[in-house]
Amino acid sequence: MKYNKEPFYQSIGQEIDIFERCYANRLPLLLKGPTGTGKSRFVEYMAYRLNKDLITITCHDETSSTDLIGRYILKGNETSWIDGPLTMAARSGAIIYLDEMAEARPDILVAIHSLTDFRRNIFIDKLGIEIQAHEDFMMVASFNPGYQKSMKELKPSTRQRFVALSFQYPSADLETKIIQTETGIQSPMAMKLVNISNKIRNLHELGLMETVSTRLIVDAAKLIHSGMNPSLAAKVAMLEPLTDELETIQTLEDLVNLAL
Ligand SMILES: Nc1ncnc2c1ncn2[C@@H]1O[C@H](COP(=O)(O)OP(=O)(O)O)[C@@H](O)[C@H]1O
Ligand SMILES: [Mg+2]
Structure with a gap:
């Protein structure tokens, strides 16, 4: 096409x-x-x-x-x-x-x-x-x-x-810009989501197969932009797709809630 x-x-x-x-x-x-x-x-x-x-x-x-x-x-x-x-x-x-x-x-x-x-x-x-x-x-x-x-x-x-x-994850500045342009979300929230993602990306000890991608942050930002509670949006768009281990999700949820 x-x-x-x-x-x-x-x-x-x-x-x-x-x-x-x-x-x-x-x-x-x-x-x-x-x-x-x-x-x-x-x-x-x-x-x-x-x-x-x-x-x-x-x-x-x-x-x-x-x-x-x-x-x-x-x-x-x-x-x-x-x-x-x-x-x-x-x-x-x-x-x-x-x-x-x-x-x-x-x-x-x-x-x-x-x-x-x-x-x-x-x-x-x-x-x-x-x-x-x-x-x-x-x-x-x-x-x-x-x-x-x-x-x-x-x-x-x-x-x-x-x-x-x-291809790697972009720097925090560029990724924030991507999230904002893709979703229309405000800069402070975009920055928070990117910072959370970078923290999760560095948690190698979790042994995740794949970590938070730009795509997942975009999805979370879209949900937030349409009115969803940010913690819930981060959970369903950025955490749940990564793993089925309840314990890991709980750990990551704590991290998210602390940062939001
Ligand atoms: N550099 C970028 N510029 C614009 N959007 C991006 C960029 N990187 C990631 N995205 C966003 O992330 C989403 C997923 O990217 P995509 O190209 O489908 O990833 P891949 O093909 O590497 O799996 C895109 O739909 C877009 O919203
Ligand atoms: Mg692709």
């Missing part, structure tokens, strides 16, 4: 310049980082900035190369070929965003191989043809390293096909 309106994206470092240079050189880009740190928003923003179509695939256990490349479908008693999103993007010169690439089945790696190097082509085995990618085509993928530790990893042979960029 094409964005008519500029998506709000707060730049954190040099990521905009890096993306633009990757695009100029037609290099594939891998965005690494925890969930909710603005990776998807960044790609949307860059698609808008470069005036390009963006095709996003959210990869999961069942995502296979067929889903990306295309398949024959039966229409009446005739079969016709339907391009998958990757083929569509390669033909039309869009940006393809493979969100959570490591989640997909390994056979997609074979499918993207020749698109990520100098060949820039894709072989459609069911049609027996090779398609040369449009000169404006670009591949972007995301990967959550912490989360994957116990699950799926990206093989070095795949990682090394991409220029890679790390």
